[in-house]
Amino acid sequence: MVDAPSVHGVYTICPTPFTDDMSVDVQSIRQLTDFLIESGVTGLAILGFLGELHKLSDQERRLVAKTFIDHAAGRVPVWVGVRALGIAGAIEQAQDAQSLGASAVFAAPLDGASDALLYDYYRTLADSVKIPVVIHDFPDSFGTEVKPEVIAGLAQSGGVSMIKMEEPPVGQKISKIIELAGSSPVSIFGGLGGVYFLEELQRGAIGTMTGFAFPEILVAIYEKFASGDVQGAAAVFDKYCPLIRYEFQPKIGLALRKYVYQRRGAISSQAIRSPGMRIDGTTIAELDAIVRRVGLSYEGNGPSILRNYS
Template sequence: MSSTTPAAASQSSLNTARGVYTICPTPFHHDGTLDLHSIASLVEFQIAAGVSGLAILGFLGEAHKLSNAERRVVVETFVKCSAGRVPVWVGVRALGLAGAVEQAQEAAQAGAAAIFAAPLDNASDAVQFDYYRALAAALTIPVVIHDFPDSFGTEIKAEVIARLGKEGGVNFIKMEEPPVGQKISRIRDLAGESMRIFGGLGGVYFLEELQRGAVGTMTGFAFPEILVRIYDKFAAGDLAGAAATFDRYCPLIRYEFQPKIGLALRKYVYRKRGVIGCEAIRSPGMRIDPETERELEAVIARVGLSLDQRGALVIE
């Protein structure tokens, strides 16, 4: 039996977390029930694609459409299928501290390596700081700030983020507030090494995020091996190669990250690639029409990819 304590494991996760953490969709059958078989195939695909970790039950994981019992099943299934090969980070969103702690502790008990938590709605800077600090104090796994004002309607100021890194026991952020470059630089100036920054926003600004000092990205994209290749080249010091890969596939990255239909596009591609069995989305959620399907496939072909290929691709 390992002698590693939860606290030591959390610190190890803190020190090593970097790269591409894929925001995974939650697969459903046509009747809207959970598709646990597709969770297994999705996990195997992501690991084959070379991702550093899995992030589940985020905004595009349709967590807000699941029951509490379904949340537990989804977390347990992802953790079981990953089998310790990559860490699983779990999204948390609640109206108050008690609900957030409950969700986070359930995730930790199921084997999650970290949780990423949305801010409280319409809370002051002082309340946000106390919320995240208290959440971190209640857990033995790391807490990641999920900073996404366009979806949550709440801005978390760089000064609050830096204070959380230095005083609050919270040392990760998934930062998705444009203009991303300026905010990343501001956080780094204020927080120094106490805050590790992941980007997001579909990978649209991934190259710039890395150049500003982000350690990776937490985002959904149905060709995660492309993001992995960009990161690997950048991490190896090949900035020109990273930029060339980013530029080649940017039209697809941009197209998939469309507001309102991005999840439908992503599930469509995963289904066509044989990764999940069905592209079903629970209501409310926008579906795509046949013309949009043709448009998406044209963009995929334009960047030199095909939906007929199965398994993770080798990206140059």
């Protein structure tokens, strides 16, 4: 078990690029890594739900993790997702990520687990590695709720004090976790596509972990808020909220993000493994129109694309 480091900011949940024949696209992983680092993100989070972890073989999972971590080469931390049917599988994945050089792991809860089992699961997982364990709380996808009482208890016991929290209403849950944790430090990251990012920060979140494919926008919101310019953060959020909202559509969000990343030159193919919904021409036209409407294009990368956000 290890104390959580002082972390904050924007950790992009990365998609796993595939070639058109559905094999892992190693070159696109390298392109995407460089692209995201140039966009100004704090770190990369790989092999989450968006990363199609559940569609990869163990060998592919290791290949994806190793390629991201090796190519990042310490420029930013890389956090690796863990999702298993039992504690033994989760420990194996976490230890494997650690051996490859991951800076932390973010772990989905066990299916249908009780509060007591979830507490033991995260404590046991944290005891098995020397890197931080981040709780991934996303009931809509995982079917298991990690209650504020469990989260606060883990923070108070030491060693598990970071969470990626994605259970609406997010504001109330963030406040409840902080209240129950008391004097014990707990680091809360938002998610959900950035749809509630401003409110999450106002409630006490220290950043976000999400897959929004224009991460420069989230970086700008965070940096303004962290500097005390809440009005400026709100202006950026309000301007780009139509795009944030549209891109975070249930069932097709991954397809939208891979389309954007391909258009932006970060990956070579929009390929998604089954099961997974694709987007049609009308949807693409709608997205393209929103990108134009908020004053963006698919050209360029980094903070300079947001010169006219105010």
